[in-house]
Amino acid sequence: MKKIFSRPESLKNVTTHYCAGCGHGLAHRLIAEVIDELNIREKVIAVAPVGCAVVAYDYWNFDCTEAAHGRALAVGTAIKRVRPDNIVFTYQGDGDLAAIGTNETIHAANRGENITAIFINNAIYGMTGGQMAPTTLLGQKTATTPKGRDVRFQGYPLNISLLLGTLPAVKYVERVSLHNPQEILKSKRAIKQAFQNQIDNIGFSLVEILSPCPTYWEMSSEKAMSWIRDTMTKEFPLRRIK
Amino acid sequence: MPRITIDKEKCKGCLLCVSVCPKGAIKAGTKMNKRGITFVEFKKGGNCLGCAMCAVICPDCCIEVYK
Numbered sequence: 001m002k003k004i005f006s007r008p009e010s011l012k013n014v015t016t017h018y019c020a021g022c023g024h025g026l027a028h029r030l031i032a033e034v035i036d037e038l039n040i041r042e043k044v045i046a047v048a049p050v051g052c053a054v055v056a057y058d059y060w061n062f063d064c065t066e067a068a069h070g071r072a073l074a075v076g077t078a079i080k081r082v083r084p085d086n087i088v089f090t091y092q093g094d095g096d097l098a099a100i101g102t103n104e105t106i107h108a109a110n111r112g113e114n115i116t117a118i119f120i121n122n123a124i125y126g127m128t129g130g131q132m133a134p135t136t137l138l139g140q141k142t143a144t145t146p147k148g149r150d151v152r153f154q155g156y157p158l159n160i161s162l163l164l165g166t167l168p169a170v171k172y173v174e175r176v177s178l179h180n181p182q183e184i185l186k187s188k189r190a191i192k193q194a195f196q197n198q199i200d201n202i203g204f205s206l207v208e209i210l211s212p213c214p215t216y217w218e219m220s221s222e223k224a225m226s227w228i229r230d231t232m233t234k235e236f237p238l239r240r241i242k
Numbered sequence: 243m244p245r246i247t248i249d250k251e252k253c254k255g256c257l258l259c260v261s262v263c264p265k266g267a268i269k270a271g272t273k274m275n276k277r278g279i280t281f282v283e284f285k286k287g288g289n290c291l292g293c294a295m296c297a298v299i300c301p302d303c304c305i306e307v308y309k
Binding site: 001002003005015016018019020021022024025029080181184185214220222225 | 245308
């Protein structure tokens with residue numbers, strides 16, 4: 001009898017602090033699997049965000065650093081310019097990449113830095129207690145929009161992938177989801193493509209991953225997955241944007 | 243016969259594996275682990291196919307699949 005599925009070498013054998021059903025654990029594992037498959041574990045440098053994934057360096061078994069809130073792509077730029085032979089990627093949530101770090105994100109993308117950004121979009125601020133994020137859907141109830149997000153007061157959800165897709169220096173943008181095993185495998189392919197682009201010196205790549213937050217969406221894990229499939233993908237359709 | 247092993251100390255009881263298993267070979271358990279979480283159990287003699295869908299969706303990487 002052969003073992004056909006086990007923990008990748010790049011993922012430490014520890015229990016994570018994430019809530020039950022959280023998508024961060026899945027995204028961490030997919031990245032670890034891709035790094036093992038591309039055999040770049042000794043060359044990778046990750047930049048962890050501020051947010052729920054702030055201690056991602058405790059879970060990955062490769063070199064990681066930590067950036068100030070929203071500045072992961074600026075830190076990633078510096079690392080890649082000083083050490084161009086290393087594979088640099090940032091792992092950021094929507095509060096980090098799309099709110100406080102919008103400026104750094106857009107400019108790093110516009111400069112066409114040869115780095116990979118993994119963008120976890122769960123439409124809410126997880127770490128601080130379920131407040132509205134720029135990516136929160138219209139009508140979605142959060143701690144700061146108890147009656148649902150209203151376009152008159154909070155505006156429309158920010159579509160970062162579409163925005164970055166318009167920049168000529170951006171080479172690859174794809175939006176994927178984690179709501180079922182098939183989509184998880186597609187997400188892994190997209191992450192692999194984004195790393196391969198960096199290895200081939202193609203340029204800036206971003207993978208947006210729609211990820212569940214059952215705790216602050218106030219749903220069971222299973223229902224959170226169906227909410228992504230039925231509601232979230234209407235606002236954020238799954239496709240290769242560039 | 244394909245089978246899976248579940249790391250009961252890492253399981254957080256999210257039940258995503260139960261929701262995707264096409265053969266219903268995993269069930270919500272009754273026992274608690276050290277952290278007070280009711281972990282899932284593999285049904286012995288179930289019809290596990292070894293498709294690894296449970297392992298693919300497990301956010302905590304607690305499932306190993308043998309085929």
